[in-house]
Amino acid sequence: MTEFASPTVRVSTRPAASRRDIGIKRRYAAERRFRAFGMSAIAIGLFFLAVLLWSVVSKGYTAFQQTTITLPIEFSEKVIDPKNERATDPKQLYTANYPLLVREALVKQLGLDPSKRPLVKQAADMVSASARTQLRDIVVADPSVIGRTIPVTLLAEANIDSAFKGQIDLSVDETKRKVKDEQVAWMNQLAEAGVLKKSFNTGIFTFGASSRPEAAGVGVALLGSLYMMLIVLVLSLPIGVAASIYLEEFAPKNRLTDLIEVNINNLAAVPSIVYGLLGLAVFVNFAGMPRSAALVGAFVLTLMTLPTIIIATRAALKAVPPSIRSAALGLGASKMQTIFHHVLPLAMPGILTGTIIGLAHALGETAPLLLIGMVAFVVDFPGSPLEPSTALPVQIYMWANEAERAFVERTSGAIIILLIFLIFMNLGAILLRRRFERRW
Known part of the structure; x- marks a missing residue:
């Protein structure tokens, strides 16, 4: 009779509770490592941010x-x-x-x-x-x-x-x-x-462009940026909100709307210099609008800001609970009344936040303004958006290319002014969100 050798079976002598404890310890160790990696990443980011701010402030104050x-x-x-x-x-x-x-x-x-x-x-x-x-x-x-x-x-x-x-x-x-x-x-x-x-x-806020550092200021650039931001706000906010409401609430779901949504998301990632080329070809060369005018710069920045506002507005509209719409329609409200009386007010914090963030992004743009000629040497304050002017980031770019040593501190000082404007705009976005936000 043939005998078969039975396979060797390894039996763990370690209790099941002990093996479970080892697994828990490993998971806790992995969690601690992940937290350490996250805190290290934040610390590195804060370190480089501090270095950046110190280099700007130390040279510009x-x-x-x-x-x-x-x-x-x-x-x-x-x-x-x-x-x-x-x-x-x-x-x-x-x-x-x-x-x-x-x-x-x-x-x-x-x-x-x-x-x-x-x-x-x-x-x-x-x-x-x-x-x-x-x-x-x-x-x-x-x-x-x-x-x-x-x-x-x-x-x-x-x-x-x-x-x-x-x-x-x-x-x-x-x-x-x-x-x-x-x-x-x-x-x-x-x-x-x-x-x-x-x-x-006070001259850094009131003087215009000058070849002499001591007489150079950002007054003209501040006024040009103000003109552009006002026009961008007036154009981009209603157009962006209207487009978002149509796509989110009224547009049928088909290939055309899917194509539009994909293109809007792609436009938000397009480099800003492409919008400058578009503005140069359409507004300056084709439409014959004046170069280095704040109006042209505002049109270009509006095109660049619209995708950001549309995406933020659609996200804010989606965040409104469907029960709000159902309740309004059940009480006899029309589609338009439901949207403008109930949905839109509840989505306003997200809309305003997206708009301010889009404007802050547009305020710091330089590349599209360079292409439409806003690098002009402008001494006098523009009386209207149609007159030649420059913008704050463009003024910083121009001063950075100057050979005079004294322009170094002027460049850093203008950067500080720009950062202060951006900080206040972002703080405004945060305060508006907290002011109008409702928790469900």
């Missing part, structure tokens, strides 16, 4: 201070209107040699010898070239100042401003810096006399 020089300017009639022709020829006031008034005031203040022209020129270079325009505007606005001596606060030249703020190492050799030793001595002399000092730089 000085842009909100400006070095000024207050001098008693003698508006000499011999310099401004030697032939007394201002009554018959007002243009005489525009062409006067106003820098000479500044030089004479500096010579008296510093006690210099007027015959030493190199020293006089070095002293005059401490004052911004924008002083000519400032004095001209004073005389044109009030010709009665001619013949009088009044104190005028002038902007210091960019290098003097940087040196007074401690941004230039004055211990290095004179040949390796733009501020001369004589200018350093005069700077200290004027500071001790209280003539040269730092004050809050």
Whole structure:
């Protein structure tokens, strides 16, 4: 008789409760690892965010201070209107040699010898070239100042401003810096006399574009961005909400609507520069609208913002419980009444949140505005959206390409202003959601 060897069976001597405890410990260990990975990812993100903010703030906070020089300017009639022709020829006031008034005031203040022209020129270079325009505007606005001596606060030249703020190492050799030793001595002399000092730089909010850093500001860019955001809001909100209501509540479910939904989702992911190309081809080249106008920029940003608003609005409409619709229809309300009296008010927090987020995204866009020519050097404030203007992110881009060292702090200062606007817009979105949100 053939005998068969029975297979060896391994019997665990470990109790079942012990094996269960090991499995639980493994799951707890995996959970702890996952939490550690998540916290590490958050910590890394916060670290780089802190580095970014520190690099911007550390370079840009000085842009909100400006070095000024207050001098008693003698508006000499011999310099401004030697032939007394201002009554018959007002243009005489525009062409006067106003820098000479500044030089004479500096010579008296510093006690210099007027015959030493190199020293006089070095002293005059401490004052911004924008002083000519400032004095001209004073005389044109009030010709009665001619013949009088009044104190005028002038902007210091960019290098003097940087040196007074401690941004230039004055211990290095004179040949390796733009501020001369004589200018350093005069700077200290004027500071001790209280003539040269730092004050809050209101010009960064009120000045337009300038090739001189000390006279450059984001005033024109702020107004251009305001024009664009108002137009984008007026156009994108009603169009986006109307399109969302139709697609979500009225449109039949077929291939056409499915194709539209897919295209809307794809448009939300299209690079912004593509919208710039579209705006250049349609609004500028085809429609003949003016380049670098806020209206054209607003149209381009509206096209870019619409997909975001439509997606957010549709999500807010879907979040409204179906029982609300059924109850309204059961009480005799029409389809339109159900939507506009019940569904839309309940979806308003999500709609407003999506709109503000879309506007904040549009506010920080640069690429589409570059393509439609909003990189123009605009000094005067635009009186309407049809006049040439620029935008805040474009102004930052332009300053970042400047060679002057003083534009570095202006660039970082403009970034701080843009970040503050974005923070307030996002805070507004959060507050609106909490204000109108209802829990089911």
